[in-house]
Amino acid sequence: MRITGVIVQRELVAYFATPVATVFIVIFLALQGALTFNLGNFFDRGQADLVSFFNFVPWVLLLLVPAITMRLWAEERRQGTIELLLTLPITPAQAVLGKFLAAWGFCTIALALTFPFVITVNILGNPDNGVIAAGYVGALLVAGAFLSVGAAISAATKNQVIAFVVAVAVCFTFSVASYPIVTEFLSKNTPLLAELARRISIFDRFLNFVRGVITLRDIIYFSSFIGFWLFLNTVIIEARKAD
Amino acid sequence: MATSLGPGAPQSAQQALIEIDSLTKRFGAFTAVDIVSFSVAKGEVLGFLGPNGAGKSTTMRMLAGFMIPSAGTARICGHDVQADAIAARRQLGFLPEGAPTYPEMTVLSFLRFTAKIRGFAGSELRDRIDNALSLTGLDSVRLQTVETLSKGFKRRVGLAQALLHDPPVLVLDEPTDGLDPNQKHEVRNLIARMAPDKAIVISTHILEEVDAVCSRAIVISHGKIVADGTPAELEKLAPSGKLDDVFRALTTQAA
Numbered sequence: 001m002r003i004t005g006v007i008v009q010r011e012l013v014a015y016f017a018t019p020v021a022t023v024f025i026v027i028f029l030a031l032q033g034a035l036t037f038n039l040g041n042f043f044d045r046g047q048a049d050l051v052s053f054f055n056f057v058p059w060v061l062l063l064l065v066p067a068i069t070m071r072l073w074a075e076e077r078r079q080g081t082i083e084l085l086l087t088l089p090i091t092p093a094q095a096v097l098g099k100f101l102a103a104w105g106f107c108t109i110a111l112a113l114t115f116p117f118v119i120t121v122n123i124l125g126n127p128d129n130g131v132i133a134a135g136y137v138g139a140l141l142v143a144g145a146f147l148s149v150g151a152a153i154s155a156a157t158k159n160q161v162i163a164f165v166v167a168v169a170v171c172f173t174f175s176v177a178s179y180p181i182v183t184e185f186l187s188k189n190t191p192l193l194a195e196l197a198r199r200i201s202i203f204d205r206f207l208n209f210v211r212g213v214i215t216l217r218d219i220i221y222f223s224s225f226i227g228f229w230l231f232l233n234t235v236i237i238e239a240r241k242a243d
Numbered sequence: 244m245a246t247s248l249g250p251g252a253p254q255s256a257q258q259a260l261i262e263i264d265s266l267t268k269r270f271g272a273f274t275a276v277d278i279v280s281f282s283v284a285k286g287e288v289l290g291f292l293g294p295n296g297a298g299k300s301t302t303m304r305m306l307a308g309f310m311i312p313s314a315g316t317a318r319i320c321g322h323d324v325q326a327d328a329i330a331a332r333r334q335l336g337f338l339p340e341g342a343p344t345y346p347e348m349t350v351l352s353f354l355r356f357t358a359k360i361r362g363f364a365g366s367e368l369r370d371r372i373d374n375a376l377s378l379t380g381l382d383s384v385r386l387q388t389v390e391t392l393s394k395g396f397k398r399r400v401g402l403a404q405a406l407l408h409d410p411p412v413l414v415l416d417e418p419t420d421g422l423d424p425n426q427k428h429e430v431r432n433l434i435a436r437m438a439p440d441k442a443i444v445i446s447t448h449i450l451e452e453v454d455a456v457c458s459r460a461i462v463i464s465h466g467k468i469v470a471d472g473t474p475a476e477l478e479k480l481a482p483s484g485k486l487d488d489v490f491r492a493l494t495t496q497a498a
Contacts, residue, residue, distance in 0.1 A: 083340075086308075089330075
C-alpha cells in the first residue's frame with residue numbers, strides 16, 4: 001500500500017507538470033458547460049436539478065478519459081521508463097493500481113471543478129443536493145470504469161492512437177450495451193449474449209445514480225468491472241512487459 | 244569459473260552474489276541468449292563484452308527481472324529473480340540501457356521517488372539522496388528537470404538511481420556511453436571505489452574500459468559466451484596482445 005501511494009503521488013504530480021492536466025480540465029469544463037446550457041436546455045427546463053448536466057457527463061468522459069489512459073503505459077514503453085519502473089522492488093499489481101488510482105484522482109479533481117453548476121442550481125432554486133451527490137458518485141464510478149478499460153488497452157499496445165481508438169470503442173460498447181445498437185445485433189445471432197448485454201450497460205447503471213438511487217448491486221457491478229480490467233491490465237503487463 | 248552456491252548458502256566473502264544458470268531467451272525462431280551461465284562474486288567487476296546485438300542487454304534484462312527467460316534462471320544474493328523477484332530486486336541497482344528517466348521530473352524529485360519506493364524516509368532519505376548526488380556529481384543540476392539535461396547528465400541520473408540504496412549487486416548497461424572523457428574517468432573511479440564491497444557487472448563495447456576497471460571479462464557473441472577470464476588472460480589469446488584483436492577474432496569467427 002505504501003509503494004502504491006508513492007506511485008500515485010509521482011503520477012499525479014506528473015499530470016500537473018505537463019500541459020495534460022490544464023488542457024484536459026479546461027476542455028472538460030468548457031464541453032460540459034456548453035452541452036449543459038445549450039443542448040441540455042438547463043434554463044428552459046425550469047427544474048432545480050442537474051439532470052441536464054449529468055446527461056452529458058458519461059459522453060464527455062467517453063471521449064476524454066481514453067485520452068488520459070492512452071499514454072498511461074504506451075508512454076512508459078516509448079520512453080523506456082517501464083524498464084526502470086518494473087525493475088524497482090515493486091510488483092506489477094502495485095504499478096497498475098498506482099497508475100489507475102492517480103488517473104482516478106485526477107478525474108476526481110476535474111469533476112470537483114464543476115462545482116459552479118451546483119452553486120448555480122442552488123442559487124436558482126432548492127434542488128435535492130442528495131440526488132446531486134449521488135449523481136457525482138455515479139460519474140466517478142463511470143470515470144473509474146472507463147479508466148480501467150483504457151489502462152488495460154494502453155498496456156497492450158505501443159501505439160497511442162490505437163490505444164485511444166480501441167479504448168473509446170470498447171468503452172462505448174459497454175456503455176450502450178442495453179441499447180438497440182448492441183442488443184439488436186446480438187439477439188439476431190446469440191440471444192443469450194443479448195440478455196447479458198442488457199444487464200451490463202454502464203449508462204443504465206449511471207442513470208440510477210442520477211435519479212438519486214445508490215444500490216449495492218450497482219456498487220458491486222462497478223467494483224467488479226474495474227477489478228476485472230485492472231486484473232487484465234496486470235496480466236498484460238506481466239506477460240509482455242519487455243515487448 | 245566460480246562455483247555456484249545454492250540459495251541457502253551461508254554468507255561468506257567469496258559468495259557468488261550473482262548466479263546466472265543456463266539462461267536462454269528466444270524471440271520466435273531467433274535465439275538472443277543461448278544457455279549462458281556464469282557467476283560473479285563479491286569484489287569482482289565483470290566486464291560484459293560483445294558486439295551490438297550479441298545478447299548483452301537481453302541477459303542483463305533477464306537478470307533484473309524485466310524479461311522472462313525462455314529457459315534457465317538467475318539469482319541475486321541467493322534470491323531467484325523470477326520466483327523471489329522483490330527480494331532479488333531489493334539487492335540490485337540496475338541501470339537500464341539508455342538510462343531511461345521521467346523527463347518532466349527534476350533530478351531531486353526523481354531520486355526522491357526511487358528512494359521512497361525503496362522504503363527510505365526522513366533524514367535517511369535525505370542523506371541517501373545527497374550521497375548519490377555528490378557521488379555522481381549532480382549537485383549543480385538537482386533542481387533541473389531531466390529533459391533539460393545533457394546526455395552525460397542523464398546517464399548520471401540513471402547511475403545515481405542505481406547507487407542510491409548502496410546495493411550489494413550493481414548491473415550497469417553501458418554506464419559510460421555518451422559521457423565525455425573526464426566523466427568516463429570519474430565513473431570508472433567511482434566503480435573502482437565501490438568494487439571491494441559489491442558484485443558489479445558492466446556491459447560495454449569500449450575495450451579500454453575493461454583494462455581500466457574490470458577484474459574479469461566475458462565476451463559474448465551470438466548469445467553464447469566465447470571467452471571468460473581476466474583482461475590479462477584474454478589479451479594473451481591474440482598474438483598482438485591487444486584486446487581489440489582478441490575481441491575481433493572471437494566475435495567474427497562465429498558469424
